Amino acid sequence: MTTTTGTLSATDVHKSYRRGREQVHALRGVSVEVRPGEVVALLGRSGSGKTTLLNCLLGWEQPDAGSVHVPGAARPDAAGWATVAVVPQRFGLLDELTLADNVAMAARLAGAAEPGPAALAALAALRLEHLAGRMPDEVSLGEQQRTAIARALVVRPAFLIADEPTGRLDEELSTHVLTTLREVYAAAGTGVLLASHDPVVVANADRVVRLSDGQVIEG
Ligand SMILES: Nc1ncnc2c1ncn2[C@@H]1O[C@H](COP(=O)(O)OP(=O)(O)OP(=O)(O)O)[C@@H](O)[C@H]1O
Ligand SMILES: [Mg+2]
Structure with a gap:
């Protein structure tokens, strides 16, 4: 994949976890990119690797192999909140x-x-x-x-990474939240990556990336 400077990207990322003697391959060569101003939905069943991929993009976890590029930051974990804002799966308030x-x-x-x-x-x-x-x-x-x-x-960041941001909202509120995000962020040119199972998120995305068992699948 060619990476343009302004694009948030993961390239051929691998990540395994060790649980006792068992090895879990959470990501097996995943590439994804988010351009400024676009909304990308990251879909996949529970356990498919969505949160692991977001954590690698945020620099909260280190890939075993592959690379992550955050525009304007030397390393993902050095990106400030105005560069990459996050809505964690457990909110983090x-x-x-x-x-x-x-x-x-x-x-x-x-x-x-x-x-x-x-x-x-x-x-x-x-x-x-x-x-x-x-x-x-x-x-x-x-x-x-x-x-x-x-x-x-509130920040109008360059990028937003959100992990199931509508998981606790009903359909009407989900639609309202996504419409609001789109309006505010379109004006700011924010690129958005939303991990989700929610059809409302898919309906509001410019593009969909599907993960299955730690790999991107087509269609
Ligand atoms: N810290 C960890 N130690 C061991 N295994 C882990 C760890 N974190 C995640 N895993 C495993 O890695 C795989 C991917 O997990 P991940 O949290 O990325 O899935 P997810 O797609 O976000 O799922 P969900 O939709 O339930 O949030 C799962 O098999 C999970 O059990
Ligand atoms: Mg998750």
């Missing part, structure tokens, strides 16, 4: 901060001039303004998930 402060902190780290108002606007875009002062454990899982999306939305 800080329990000690209100929803508004969770989102504002991301805005502050990305250098926003007015993180507070930006955070409230991002929460409002995801229909959470009435919960801004609550702590994460005082809201539902779907509300926590939308807060994690607001935290990525």
Whole structure:
């Protein structure tokens, strides 16, 4: 695969885990790329390797072989939040901060001039303004998930990596969230990679990449 400078990419990535004497081949030569401004859906059954691939792109895990390229960063784990924002499968909100402060902190780290108002606007875009002062454990899982999306939305990053970002949302909210992401990110030229099982995600993607048993399959 030829890698253009502005493209987030994984090339021929292999990753195995050892569980006792058993070796699990989570990724077996996966290549994927996300160009600026495009929305790519990463599909595959549970255990097919989606989260492992995202973790390699984020630099949270090191591939055994193959390479990852993040535009503007020397290494994937050196990319700042404004380069690659993430919505983790388990959200990763800080329990000690209100929803508004969770989102504002991301805005502050990305250098926003007015993180507070930006955070409230991002929460409002995801229909959470009435919960801004609550702590994460005082809201539902779907509300926590939308807060994690607001935290990525507030930044207008070069790329977004999101792991099953609609897993806790109903169909109407999923559609609203994806439409909002598309609107905001299209203007910013953000490239988006969404791991999902959700038909709403597929319907909103420019392109679909399917993983099966650690490999990309056609069709
Ligand atoms: N830390 C780990 N140690 C051992 N095996 C692991 C580890 N993480 C993942 N695996 C295994 O690697 C394979 C791929 O896991 P991964 O989490 O990437 O799947 P996934 O496609 O994200 O699944 P899901 O849709 O359930 O989130 C699975 O067989 C899983 O059990
Ligand atoms: Mg997963």
